[in-house]
Amino acid sequence: MEQIVLNLIMNSGDARSYAMEAIQSAKDGDFNTAEDLMKKCNEQLDHAHSAQTSLIQSEASGNKTELSLLLVHAQDHLMTTLTLKDLALEIIDIHKRIDAK
Template sequence: MELIINGGNAKSSAFEAIEAAKQHKYDLASFKLKEADDFLVKGHNSQTSMLTKAAENAENPNYNEEVPLIMVHAQDHIMTAIMFRDIANEFVELYKKIDLK
């Protein structure tokens, strides 16, 4: 659930960064992008912990890992959030350039 929550929060913060940039509030947009990054770091740390546990269990010859649907969903959330955060940064930079003209 941590992946889903942090992914969703990161995406929301990135969207808020775009909205701030639309209103010419670039300090707020930068803050929101940093906030998105912080959520992504939390999600990444959670993901790393799960992968480490899976790797430790994989050394057991009797271990048979089945990937639950919720894990696939969580991975989708975090990857979408990463991509959206990158796109949000591009939008913020674009709004800045438009304002300079």
């Protein structure tokens, strides 16, 4: 279980880093790099979501998941990264519009 939780934290953190790098690339006018970084962000989020899904499936199968601070931290990482991803996409779009003018 700890390994799954740590994977959730690691993959969410990597995704967050890619999203932040993508915003910076968009600010610099490098939209191809921004798009590539957002693809990497999505890949890492897919891995994080798989880890989360395995925990949910395990609990749905009757294996009670012990609530721990580490698990709460992992969920917090995932949820804030999902929000950041959505905001990054919007910020990148804004920079594209500004750059086009």
